[in-house]
Amino acid sequence: MSTNILAVDGPFSKFKPFIIKVAWIEWDEIKPTKNTKNVATQYQWRMKKNAWTNVFIHAFIEHCPYKTLKGCKISFQRHKVVMEPVIGNFMSAQAVCTRNSCSMKYKFALKRKPQCNAEVSILVE
Numbered sequence: 001m002s003t004n005i006l007a008v009d010g011p012f013s014k015f016k017p018f019i020i021k022v023a024w025i026e027w028d029e030i031k032p033t034k035n036t037k038n039v040a041t042q043y044q045w046r047m048k049k050n051a052w053t054n055v056f057i058h059a060f061i062e063h064c065p066y067k068t069l070k071g072c073k074i075s076f077q078r079h080k081v082v083m084e085p086v087i088g089n090f091m092s093a094q095a096v097c098t099r100n101s102c103s104m105k106y107k108f109a110l111k112r113k114p115q116c117n118a119e120v121s122i123l124v125e
């Protein structure tokens, strides 16, 4: 992969998935809480509004191994939390890069609910 290209073009499949890490103390601030005002059960558990995207973006900038992707301006589109997933992820989120020259799409995933006081490893692909 060339590192002198500033603008990148999706899909992410050109890159290897990587892990970003969030400290427990940060995760504890944004971890999903139940909102029973939402009727649809799939939207009851939500990470802390606005705060979680900031935490994820900072973790992305810190841990992204690709120079060409580090400049991506990530905008999250949706996230989903399943408290006890039988299949699939505990948390998943989708994001896009908002730079005009870049159409990169990202998926963030957390397979299981993080252990208390443990660093949280989120897969980006």
Ligand SMILES: [Zn+2]
Pocket: 008, 069, 071, 072, 073, 097, 098, 099, 102, 103, 104
């Ligand atoms: Zn980008």
